[in-house]
Amino acid sequence: MQEEHGPAPTIWPLGFAVGIAVALVGLIVDPQWVASAGAIIAIVFGYLWARDATSEMRRQAPVVQAEVREMTPAEAAAIPPAAEGEAAMARPEPGERFPRSRFLEASTLGLGGLIGGVITVPVAGFALLPSFLDQKSYRVDMGPVSAFPLGKWFIATFMVDPKEGETSRRTAFVRNNGFVAQGSKQVPSFTVISNRCAHLGCPVQANGPTGAILGEKNEIEHTKNGEILLRPVLPAGFGCPCHGGQYDTEGNRTAGPPVRALDRYQFDIVNGHLVLLSTYSVSHVVGTGAQAKIYKYKLAGPGEHVDGPEQWFYPLNPPHHY
Ligand code: FES
Structure with a gap:
């Protein structure tokens, strides 16, 4: 019976599978250490596995004797020398640089590529470009700074673009932190937290009494952005x-599936009015109010990590506003 020359069984695939399993579990329990350890185990065992599996290819070819057959002198005399007889393929004409077969091959590939490009480029352009272009930025006039008494929270509801109507209605939690020293100047500080959940984008609510329960009235500010509804609230968190x-009240995730803190609005003070600008994402916040240290990132979509190794799973993030 002929002996089989398959590779001997090894434990490398098993180690590789264990490494992948540890890395996946680590992504949930401890992305930094457990997931990294799993990835290292998977890489080491994967390398050993690949090295074993390809060892046949890297081995030097065995030297064997040329095959020989017995032939009578008459048979040997009947075989013409290699340089004589009819060629299997016509030689190119003198001066001919591209034989017909090469021309057909090149023209088939070129035509195929051209047709593929004509079909693919416009479709890909229409599908992908709008994500990168035509992303307007907004300025939302929220009313005079005096409408936001120091240290009080408001649930502010507004339209980022009244021309777009209700589809542009947004909610933010706003608190006036007072003034904070910046160099030799005193500048106003506001906390403006978006209510878009960092898990899948549902509208986050304030955990606490609002309006009449607090014995306070809702206010409406009339600004360039239409009516801005301000509802007083005393949140213990969101x-x-x-x-x-x-x-928590700085937007840090404290429980549940969200992957980062709540997004925030940049703001400016223009002619004594609070003006909201674009939104940005936040991994976490240390400290509170005017003293808070905010770990700020480019705006990411719901569910996207902005720091740690998981951020590598979101390499493309088209610019967007909401
Ligand atoms: S969308 Fe908020 S927890 Fe899932």
């Missing part, structure tokens, strides 16, 4: 009704 995500 909570998401969809899957139970919880945040």
Whole structure:
């Protein structure tokens, strides 16, 4: 019976599978250490596995004797020398640089590529370009700074673009932190937190009494952006009704599935009015109010990590506003 020359069984695939399993579990329990350890195990065992599997290819070819057959002198005499007889393929004409077969090959590939490009480029352009272009930035006039008494929270509801109507209505939690020293100047500080959940984007609610329960009235400011509704609130934190995500009053995730802190609005003070600008994402916040240290990132979509190794899973992030 002929002996089989398959590779001997090894434990490398098993080690590789264990490494992948540890890395996946680590992404949930401890992305920094457990996931990294799993990735290292998978890489080491994967390398050993690949090295074993390709050892046959890297081995030097064995030297064997040329095959020989017996032939009678008459048979040997009947075989013409290699340089004589009819060529299997016509030789190119003198001066001919591209034989017909090469021309057909090149023209088939070129025509195929051209047709593919004509079909693909416009479709890909229409599908992808709008994500990168035509992203307007907004300025939302929220009313005079005096409408936001020091240290009080408001649930502010507004339209980022009244021309777009209700589809542009947004909610933010706003608190006036007073003035803070910046160099030799005193500059106003506001905390403006978006209510878009960092898990899947549901509207986050303030955990605490509002308006009449507090014995305070809702206010409406009339600005260039139409009516701005300001509802006083005393939040102990913020909570998401969809899957139970919880945040503290700085927007830090405290429980549930969200992957980062709540997004925030940049702001400016223009002619004594609070003006909201674009939004940005936040991994976490240390400290509170005017003294808070905010770890700020480019705006990311719901569910996207902005720091740690998981951020590598989101390499393309088209610019967008909401
Ligand atoms: S969308 Fe908020 S917890 Fe899921």
